[in-house]
Amino acid sequence: MQLRYAFRVYPSAGQRSSLARSFGCARVVFNDALRVREDARAAGLPFVTSAELSKRLTASKKTPGRAWLGEVSSVILQQSLRDLDTAYRNFFDGIRGKRPKAGPPRFKSRRDSRQAIRFTANAGWRITDGGKLRLPKIGDVRVKWSRALPSVPSTVTVVQDAAGRYFASFVVETDPAADRERMPAADATVGIDLGLAHFAVLSDGTKIDSPKFLRRAEKKLKKAQRVLSRKVKGSKNRDKARVGVARAHARVADARREFHHRLSTRLIRENQAVAVEDLAVKGLARTRLAKSVHDAGWSAFVTMLEYKAVRYGRAFHRTGRFEPTSQVCSDCGVKDGPKPLGVREWTCGACGAVLDRDVNAAVNVAKAAGLAVSACGAQVRPVFVPAQRGEAGTHPKPYRATVRQTGITRL
Numbered sequence: 319m320q321l322r323y324a325f326r327v328y329p330s331a332g333q334r335s336s337l338a339r340s341f342g343c344a345r346v347v348f349n350d351a352l353r354v355r356e357d358a359r360a361a362g363l364p365f366v367t368s369a370e371l372s373k374r375l376t377a378s379k380k381t382p383g384r385a386w387l388g389e390v391s392s393v394i395l396q397q398s399l400r401d402l403d404t405a406y407r408n409f410f411d412g413i414r415g416k417r418p419k420a421g422p423p424r425f426k427s428r429r430d431s432r433q434a435i436r437f438t439a440n441a442g443w444r445i446t447d448g449g450k451l452r453l454p455k456i457g458d459v460r461v462k463w464s465r466a467l468p469s470v471p472s473t474v475t476v477v478q479d480a481a482g483r484y485f486a487s488f489v490v491e492t493d494p495a496a497d498r499e500r501m502p503a504a505d506a507t508v509g510i511d512l513g514l515a516h517f518a519v520l521s522d523g524t525k526i527d528s529p530k531f532l533r534r535a536e537k538k539l540k541k542a543q544r545v546l547s548r549k550v551k552g553s554k555n556r557d558k559a560r561v562g563v564a565r566a567h568a569r570v571a572d573a574r575r576e577f578h579h580r581l582s583t584r585l586i587r588e589n590q591a592v593a594v595e596d597l598a599v600k601g602l603a604r605t606r607l608a609k610s611v612h613d614a615g616w617s618a619f620v621t622m623l624e625y626k627a628v629r630y631g632r633a634f635h636r637t638g639r640f641e642p643t644s645q646v647c648s649d650c651g652v653k654d655g656p657k658p659l660g661v662r663e664w665t666c667g668a669c670g671a672v673l674d675r676d677v678n679a680a681v682n683v684a685k686a687a688g689l690a691v692s693a694c695g696a697q698v699r700p701v702f703v704p705a706q707r708g709e710a711g712t713h714p715k716p717y718r719a720t721v722r723q724t725g726i727t728r729l
């Protein structure tokens with residue numbers, strides 16, 4: 319399985335300007351190629367092939383207007399063309415219904431919140447004996463290695479985020495034997511209900527809230543946003559406040575990702591089979607619940623659960639929305655009708671079980687997936703268990719499965 323490992327990098331002032339130039343060149347090549355294809359489309363001409371774009375790129379480097387493209391690694395420019403191809407493929411596949419709809423490729427701007435360049439193996443990048451990241455035409459960049467890479471990476475993407483931080487994101491192949499050793503088979507199974515009152519409720523009665531470090535980061539973000547709203551438009555102080563908001567945003571995203579990693583790793587470690595209700599987030603997002611749905615970041619969490627299940631040989635089930643999880647007694651299976659959201663607990667009229675709304679839902683999710691969980695979990699009183707310290711660390715994008723690439727900006 320291919321995974322991404324990201325580490326913070328600290329380029330020097332000179333390296334930062336080389337990186338800025340590289341980001342700029344990659345952007346120009348992308349935009350030039352997009353324009354060529356869009357012009358052809360407007361003129362009713364056939365789709366311009368990748369080979370043709372590559373040929374034009376080589377030719378344009380010999381023109382005075384684009385000679386400066388020669389100052390950066392040619393590999394990142396070729397990769398920029400690849401990104402454009404991916405963006406078109408996603409767009410066309412979306413139209414054909416092969417994947418979720420994506421917008422057409424759009425022109426990149428230096429004001430985009432994320433800038434990136436990618437080096438493949440043939441670019442001649444490497445990790446030096448001193449532990450630095452050697453990038454062609456940029457230099458040896460200092461890396462904060464927060465954990466070990468499981469194998470030699472094939473490509474590296476260098477990213478600058480909205481908060482002005484730099485990251486190196488490596489694609490590595492995982493070792494199935496090492497993974498099995500790291501996470502031996504478990505015998506438990508679990509159903510998970512993702513909710514608003516709690517982040518997640520498990521079929522064994524465990525209720526999990528977002529951790530304090532995430533709530534603290536969210537509070538700081540709100541404060542930074544308030545500061546920004548008070549600044550006069552166009553003022554220097556407003557620019558400063560905007561950077562502050564971007565930093566606070568980045569911290570919230572990092573904290574949330576870390577929480578998702580810790581929790582998903584723990585659930586996969588402890589269970590051989592995991593069932594989650596299919597989110598249908600899009601349906602919910604149109605309601606007044608929209609904000610909390612997005613904040614909870616359920617789909618990012620479920621994506622993590624799913625690929626970790628694949629990686630560690632666990633069964634992963636998604637149960638459909640058609641199962642009315644709050645209407646059915648998880649103990650005896652009798653359907654006794656809908657209950658208003660305010661009803662958190664009730665007694666089943668058929669079997670007399672005292673049911674907790676969220677836990678009952680989690681047990682029903684597990685049962686819908688055919689998992690054998692003990693229904694008595696639904697009757698357990700709330701217990702608060704903090705997510706266990708896990709492997710996640712504080713890296714921005716660890717463990718992202720490259721198989722789930724979407725959109726243009728996510729490399």
Ligand SMILES: [Zn+2]
Pocket residue numbers: 647648649650651652666667668669670671
């Ligand atoms: Zn019952």
